[in-house]
Amino acid sequence: RNKSISFIGLGRMGYEMAYNLFSKTYAEANDSHFVVCDAVQETSQKFCTNFLTQFPRARIGIATTPEEAVLASKTIVTMLPSSPHVQTVYAKESGIIPAIQKLPEAAARETFCIDSTTLDVTVAREVAKDVVQTGAAIVDAPVSGGVTGAKAATLSFLVGGTEEAFQLSHPVLSHMGKRIIHCGPSGSGLGAKICNNLILGVQQIVVAEGMLLGQRLGLDPAILAGVINSSTGGCWASSVNNPVPGALVDQSAPCERDYEGGFATALMLKDMGLATGIAGSQGSPLPLGEAAERLYERVIEAEPELARKDFSSVYRYLEKLATV
């Protein structure tokens, strides 16, 4: 159990992260043991087959429940869609928390959980409190950098937890990312992530609005993008993720591939909801955040296929709304 790591949630992000974590840990210590767990069994099987093709002598197994993952490993990483999944995986009858409670006291105290899911701060803090009560440690460590960063092991991890827990998380996270930032106590990593995505979600909409209005005024999108990006309106949404095909010289933005391969509109809507959901209880007004959340909702209602496309496809929605 000491030399074993379990990874729960092998989705678009988790699959790549687990692969990097396991292959780099294996390179350091080839007697390590790895366990994967996903709600979809075939995903776990596919992961093991691929890993064993590259590392035929590696010791890797499948856990069918989070409980089995806890019994197998003292380090457990979770990368799940959102709050309800984290509550299920940590808290239900066969979840992580009851499984730690069943361990001998010394083994419980050695257990360490890293949750990289982007979820509700309040839920994450409640789960963390319950984990800590078992004697184990936990950090929230949501990521920024997307699937590309997950594949290249260049993610940024925003970590919330005690200094001791942060130090425990560092060697694990460094196999999956480049920047590992201790943001403060439990929930702070998520707080930072949610604030960043709130700003990004609003900026992407207003860049789409400005780029559309400029074209209606007769401006060439490449000239307009050049002006914005060398002026005070410039931001990541205009200079890297510009929503208008042909606006950027390097043509690598998702809009050049029909908005495929970026950050899904559905995930941005989820993150905007996390910000507006928590803001009320903090007495923090979000007039633009709330408007942006409603707009992403409308985008998905009007064109359900945009839910899985990059959130800069809000431009496509606005373009269709535009009247002659």
Ligand code: NAD
């Ligand atoms: P995903 O939906 O592709 O993957 C989630 C995985 O969790 C799936 O394989 C699913 O089968 C598994 N799962 C769900 N419930 C489970 C359960 N009860 N037990 C075991 N496995 C379970 O999601 P993703 O794109 O990998 O994103 C994961 C998290 O990372 C989300 O919180 C997302 O907001 C965040 N995030 C995603 C990106 C991105 O670009 N995709 C970028 C930054 C952060």
